[in-house]
Amino acid sequence: MELLLASIIGLLVACGLYLILRSRTFSVVLGLVLLGYATNLFLFASGRLATNQPALIGEGPPFADPLPQALVLTAIVIGFAMIAFVVVLALRARGELGSEHVDGLDREADQ
Amino acid sequence: MNHWIILPLLLPLITGALLLVSARGPLRFQRALSLLGTGALLLVAVYLFALANDDAIGVYLVSDWPGPFGIVMVLDRLSALLLLLTAVLALGALLYAFQGTDRQGPVFHALFQFQLLGINGAFLTGDLFNLFVFFEILLIASYGLLLHGGGKLKTRAGLHYVVLNLTGSSLFLIAIGILYGVTGTLNMADLGRVAATLSPEDVPLAAAGAMLLLVVFALKAAILPLHFWLPHAYGETTAPVAALFAIMTKVGVYAIIRMFTLFSHDGGPLTGLVEPWLLAAALLTLAAGTFGAMASLDLRRKIAYLVMVSIGTLLLAVSLGTQAGLTGSFFYLVHSTLVTGAFFLIADLIAKGRQQGAMITEGVRPAGSAPLGVLYLLAAIAAVGLPPLSGLVGKVLILMAAQQTPWLGLIWTALLVSGLLILVSLARAGSYLFWRGPVSTSDHAPSWPLLTPAILLLSTSPLLVLFGGPMTEFAAATAAQMLDTSAYIEAVLGQTPISPRIPLEAP
Numbered sequence: 117m118e119l120l121l122a123s124i125i126g127l128l129v130a131c132g133l134y135l136i137l138r139s140r141t142f143s144v145v146l147g148l149v150l151l152g153y154a155t156n157l158f159l160f161a162s163g164r165l166a167t168n169q170p171a172l173i174g175e176g177p178p179f180a181d182p183l184p185q186a187l188v189l190t191a192i193v194i195g196f197a198m199i200a201f202v203v204v205l206a207l208r209a210r211g212e213l214g215s216e217h218v219d220g221l222d223r224e225a226d227q
Numbered sequence: 228m229n230h231w232i233i234l235p236l237l238l239p240l241i242t243g244a245l246l247l248v249s250a251r252g253p254l255r256f257q258r259a260l261s262l263l264g265t266g267a268l269l270l271v272a273v274y275l276f277a278l279a280n281d282d283a284i285g286v287y288l289v290s291d292w293p294g295p296f297g298i299v300m301v302l303d304r305l306s307a308l309l310l311l312l313t314a315v316l317a318l319g320a321l322l323y324a325f326q327g328t329d330r331q332g333p334v335f336h337a338l339f340q341f342q343l344l345g346i347n348g349a350f351l352t353g354d355l356f357n358l359f360v361f362f363e364i365l366l367i368a369s370y371g372l373l374l375h376g377g378g379k380l381k382t383r384a385g386l387h388y389v390v391l392n393l394t395g396s397s398l399f400l401i402a403i404g405i406l407y408g409v410t411g412t413l414n415m416a417d418l419g420r421v422a423a424t425l426s427p428e429d430v431p432l433a434a435a436g437a438m439l440l441l442v443v444f445a446l447k448a449a450i451l452p453l454h455f456w457l458p459h460a461y462g463e464t465t466a467p468v469a470a471l472f473a474i475m476t477k478v479g480v481y482a483i484i485r486m487f488t489l490f491s492h493d494g495g496p497l498t499g500l501v502e503p504w505l506l507a508a509a510l511l512t513l514a515a516g517t518f519g520a521m522a523s524l525d526l527r528r529k530i531a532y533l534v535m536v537s538i539g540t541l542l543l544a545v546s547l548g549t550q551a552g553l554t555g556s557f558f559y560l561v562h563s564t565l566v567t568g569a570f571f572l573i574a575d576l577i578a579k580g581r582q583q584g585a586m587i588t589e590g591v592r593p594a595g596s597a598p599l600g601v602l603y604l605l606a607a608i609a610a611v612g613l614p615p616l617s618g619l620v621g622k623v624l625i626l627m628a629a630q631q632t633p634w635l636g637l638i639w640t641a642l643l644v645s646g647l648l649i650l651v652s653l654a655r656a657g658s659y660l661f662w663r664g665p666v667s668t669s670d671h672a673p674s675w676p677l678l679t680p681a682i683l684l685l686s687t688s689p690l691l692v693l694f695g696g697p698m699t700e701f702a703a704a705t706a707a708q709m710l711d712t713s714a715y716i717e718a719v720l721g722q723t724p725i726s727p728r729i730p731l732e733a734p
Binding site: 136141144148151152154155156158159161162163164183184187190191194195197198199201202205206208209212213218219220 | 394
């Protein structure tokens with residue numbers, strides 16, 4: 117299971133980074149989403165993987181670490197809000213700069 | 228447990244919430260409320276500063292949960308100093324915003340207060356994940372403030388800033404995950420304690436996590452090569468926002484100092500991990516900032532590069548890793564934040580008085596060029612580090628601290644040459660702005676309410692010289708406290724909750 121999770125996180129990071137480095141805002145936003153997913157999975161795995169274990173102390177020694185679960189919940193909420201914001205900003209940039217390029221205005225302004 | 232420690236968070240939170248509710252209300256009311264909140268924050272910061280002046284470290288257990296399990300707020304000398312600095316800078320920026328900036332959008336004041344909440348939280352928190360949360364609060368408010376007023380250039384600079392910082396947040400979470408996976412704790416004091424006793428096979432992973440943290444903080448502090456967002460963001464945004472943002476890069480520097488002094492606790496295996504990297508990055512940041520400032524044709528852009536120069540100078544002092552180095556860096560931090568804040572306001576006043584704006588080209592001299600010229604001259608003297616203003620004291624402290632190191636020649640050359648080049652660049656800009664072309668015929672000379680915030684912020688520079696003795700002593704005591712990590716760890720982990728705990732019982 118560790119191998120599977122690690123490869124999935126790696127794949128998500130690779131795709132996310134590739135998309136972030138693209139020049140159109142839409143791809144960049146998608147890249148940020150994928151990177152966010154990878155980060156959340158990574159954070160979750162930092163408490164070690166345990167199957168079918170309650171996240172409680174006091175039920176016997178094998179239990180899932182509850183702290184990363186709490187952390188990842190916070191991270192998901194914050195990440196979701198941030199993505200919503202960047203989507204709105206990207207739309208506004210598309211409208212104001214008249215182009216979907218991340219540097220929008222640059223080419224016309226330079227010429 | 229002193230409940231005053233939580234007030235720098237509660238005050239802006241409550242003020243901001245009230246302002247959000249009254250966002251459609253009369254602007255006069257919003258201004259009064261915002262001023263009241265910021266003024267009260269200044270008073271609280273002064274009280275906390277006096278409180279931290281004895282060597283005790285104040286620890287506040289949120290919800291009375293003891294560390295390392297609950298979230299702790301820690302008030303030591305450095306936090307108190309930075310809280311006070313933030314409050315003074317915020318008051319200056321806010322007074323300037325009253326002169327029209329806050330009319331350009333509906334929620335300026337609410338965002339301003341949330342920005343203060345994020346900054347104060349980052350300075351006070353003693354928990355790494357909580358630091359992430361406060362970084363996000365600070366960032367989301369800064370996104371709004373950066374875009375305040377609208378315009379194509381702001382949108383483009385804002386987009387870059389937001390995307391970079393979102394990527395940075397992901398890296399921050401990965402670093403937190405690694406450190407938690409290795410050490411099993413996220414309380415900063417506990418991290419320091421565990422880092423000193425890491426088993427050898429855990430050291431590389433912990434070092435990777437720590438270095439990743441450095442990357443995140445370097446992005447916040449705009450250290451080369453992660454500085455590309457700064458000149459655009461600071462150069463395009465409105466003046467009071469740029470002035471307030473003068474403290475934002477310092478948040479990154481603060482986080483670097485805080486985390487890496489703790490990682491070096493007790494000569495553990497992570498000691499000396501970042502110092503060589505910091506030295507190289509600081510020299511490059513200093514050089515890039517200097518050349519950027521020389522090349523800028525826009526005064527606001529030039530000052531944005533001066534922010535980078537101040538970060539480079541600060542990091543040079545921090546990378547020495549000695550008490551003398553930290554003393555110099557704390558003095559320089561206070562000076563550079565207030566002076567660049569004032570400089571942004573002055574540049575805006577100059578831009579308002581000319582058709583060419585802040586572009587450094589031959590054109591009409593700004594209206595009311597006599598008071599503006601004097602202010603520009605004083606700000607330039609302070610920023611470059613010429614006598615008699617505070618830049619000199621800060622730089623001398625750093626230069627003297629560098630005497631003990633093998634890198635003496637390199638550091639002295641970099642700092643002095645950078646100072647000279649910036650002097651030339653600012654002198655050239657000043658002569659273009661104030662000595663060439665006809666005097667503006669418009670009678671839009673800046674009125675006293677417009678000039679006051681800049682004068683207020685700039686007047687701290689001679690004050691820092693007048694009270695140079697006590698200020699340097701305070702900085703030295705702060706540096707000593709930062710390096711005495713054992714006292715910090717003991718204070719944080721030793722704080723007992725008020726109410727007795729019910730012991731856990733296994734069923």
